[in-house]
Amino acid sequence: MYHLAKSVYFWATSKEEYSILLLGLDNAGKTTLLSTIKSLYNDTPAPAKPTVPTVGQNVATVSLDDMYLKIWDVGGQHALRSMWTSYYSVCHAIVFVVDGCDIGDDLGGGGGEGAGPVGRLEECRRTLESVLSHPSTASIPLLVLANKQDREDCVETVRIKEGLVRRVFEGERGGGVRDSRVLPVSALKGEGVREAVEWVRSRVRWNKEGRGPVMR
Ligand SMILES: Nc1nc2c(ncn2[C@@H]2O[C@H](COP(=O)(O)OP(=O)(O)OP(=O)(O)O)[C@@H](O)[C@H]2O)c(=O)[nH]1
Numbered sequence: 391m392y393h394l395a396k397s398v399y400f401w402a403t404s405k406e407e408y409s410i411l412l413l414g415l416d417n418a419g420k421t422t423l424l425s426t427i428k429s430l431y432n433d434t435p436a437p438a439k440p441t442v443p444t445v446g447q448n449v450a451t452v453s454l455d456d457m458y459l460k461i462w463d464v465g466g467q468h469a470l471r472s473m474w475t476s477y478y479s480v481c482h483a484i485v486f487v488v489d490g491c492d493i494g495d496d497l498g499g500g501g502g503e504g505a506g507p508v509g510r511l512e513e514c515r516r517t518l519e520s521v522l523s524h525p526s527t528a529s530i531p532l533l534v535l536a537n538k539q540d541r542e543d544c545v546e547t548v549r550i551k552e553g554l555v556r557r558v559f560e561g562e563r564g565g566g567v568r569d570s571r572v573l574p575v576s577a578l579k580g581e582g583v584r585e586a587v588e589w590v591r592s593r594v595r596w597n598k599e600g601r602g603p604v605m606r
């Protein structure tokens with residue numbers, strides 16, 4: 391009887407928990423985004439100190455009305471990217487953060503002869519392709535964030551959509567059909583962050599049959 395009551399109590403009081411993986415090149419703004427999400431949803435103070443490059447991982451859980459989001463922020467430096475794969479099989483959505491000021495001004499040109507500087511667009515493209523072509527990320531929702539929108543030298547979101555995301559999806563390593571969206575944010579100022587979290591919330595729920603939550 392005790393065990394039955396305990397189970398009933400657990401199911402009545404528990405919520406679904408989904409894991410979200412923040413990926414992107416070094417300096418994209420992942421750790422800043424995690425801090426901002428924590429301060430918006432958990433009422434923690436906004437970080438006073440600047441971030442340092444992440445070696446290893448940061449994790450935080452935010453409580454929404456109907457679920458917990460457990461958010462993993464991992465280091466984006468080249469040497470650390472091989473560790474990302476160990477998170478793929480347990481994550482319910484991937485948020486790929488792009489530094490919108492560091493992808494160059496040749497988004498439509500394909501990098502051919504005579505093309506202008508391309509910034510880190512090509513590195514971003516190869517990295518995103520590698521994530522999406524991994525079998526464990528198949529059909530997992532993908533949110534691409536065009537970050538640093540507060541800066542004047544940031545490219546327009548549509549250019550990241552066309553020049554990066556569409557190219558990856560149309561390529562051979564695009565990873566098949568999945569829910570995806572590109573949204574502008576400023577992780578530093580918090581602009582667009584609630585909209586990004588809301589998109590993730592709705593998409594992990596939608597994909598629940600594909601990859602189920604953990605009950606907490
Ligand atoms: N202007 C502006 N700067 C930002 C924004 N987001 C992050 N930054 C800055 O970009 C730099 C890198 O931010 P991080 O959050 O540490 O980047 P990261 O993706 O975690 O980098 P790694 O840990 O090396 O993978 C820091 O100086 C941040 O203050 C933003 O929205 N606007």
Ligand SMILES: [Mg+2]
Nearest residue numbers: 420421443444
């Ligand atoms: Mg970091």
